[in-house]
Amino acid sequence: MFEQMEQRKLAAQKLRQMWQGNLVIMISVIFMVVVVVIMLMSAMTNPFTMYVGGGLEFTLVMTLLSTLAMTVGMIIYLVGLYGLRNVQPEYRTAFQCWLVSFVLNLISSLAGEGSLIASILDLATTVLNLVVLWLVLTATNRLMEEISRDDVIQRGRTVWLLNVISTVCAVVVALIPIEAAAGAALALTISLAALAVSVVADFWYLGYLGRAATALTENMW
Numbered sequence: 769m770f771e772q773m774e775q776r777k778l779a780a781q782k783l784r785q786m787w788q789g790n791l792v793i794m795i796s797v798i799f800m801v802v803v804v805v806i807m808l809m810s811a812m813t814n815p816f817t818m819y820v821g822g823g824l825e826f827t828l829v830m831t832l833l834s835t836l837a838m839t840v841g842m843i844i845y846l847v848g849l850y851g852l853r854n855v856q857p858e859y860r861t862a863f864q865c866w867l868v869s870f871v872l873n874l875i876s877s878l879a880g881e882g883s884l885i886a887s888i889l890d891l892a893t894t895v896l897n898l899v900v901l902w903l904v905l906t907a908t909n910r911l912m913e914e915i916s917r918d919d920v921i922q923r924g925r926t927v928w929l930l931n932v933i934s935t936v937c938a939v940v941v942a943l944i945p946i947e948a949a950a951g952a953a954l955a956l957t958i959s960l961a962a963l964a965v966s967v968v969a970d971f972w973y974l975g976y977l978g979r980a981a982t983a984l985t986e987n988m989w
Contacts, residue, residue: 775855776911776915776984777984777985778851778852778855779852779855779911779984780981780982780984781851781981782848782849782855783848783908783980783984784848784977784978785844785847785848786845786848786977787848787977787978787981788848789842789843789845789846789847790841790973790974790977791841791974792837792838792840792841793841793845794971795837795841796835796841797834797838799830799834799837800830800831800838803827803830803831803834804827806827846866849862849863849904850863855907856907856908856911857907858907858910859903859904859907861903862899862903862904862907865899865900865903866897866900868896869893869896869897869900872892872893872896873890873893875889876889876890876893894935894938894939895935895939897935898931898935901928901931901973905924905927905976908920908976908977909921911980911984912980917979917980917983919979920976920979923972923975923976924980926972927976930965930968930972931966931969931973933962933965934962934966934969937962937965938962940958941958941959
């Protein structure tokens with residue numbers, strides 16, 4: 769019994785850490801999008817100020833800071849995931865799959881954008897990231913089953929469904945020939961839909977991690 773309580777305590781701490789890392793990533797992404805939008809609006813309304821008045825340098829600095837913050841958030845998230853490796857076997861496998869995904873992403877970058885190898889590796893990375901999520905959700909939902917938190921489990925299922933839809937859209941876009949105007953328009957439409965679903969999925973996943981950590985903490989008392 770004591771060992772089980774210690775395991776739940778560790779799981780709550782690490783899931784909270786994953787939540788914190790995910791939160792940092794999302795805030796960084798939102799901030800970067802806002803900066804890019806402001807940059808584009810400034811370039812359209814007053815190009816001289818944008819390029820001569822220091823606007824471009826400011827935008828580059830803000831973008832760099834956002835990228836650094838995203839990197840920090842990812843590290844925090846991965847530290848939390850790594851810390852869960854002994855709680856459930858799926859957590860360990862998820863971390864290993866993420867490492868493989870990271871390596872494939874590096875190889876894809878070196879292969880050059882637009883090449884066949886890069887496209888195949890990007891597709892494999894996308895699918896592998898979905899596998900990582902499935903493993904995390906499976907392990908976390910098992911912990912939720914132990915404490916009878918069906919509400920959190922249901923939220924996890926919704927997260928999974930949204931991410932499957934987003935991934936399928938991404939795969940479809942990768943397979944659409946965009947040489948023709950019709951193909952490009954279709955790819956753009958599906959990409960925007962996938963982006964919208966992905967944003968919703970990210971918010972739901974953030975809430976899922978937070979609720980799971982809170983549920984485990986409450987169950988210890």
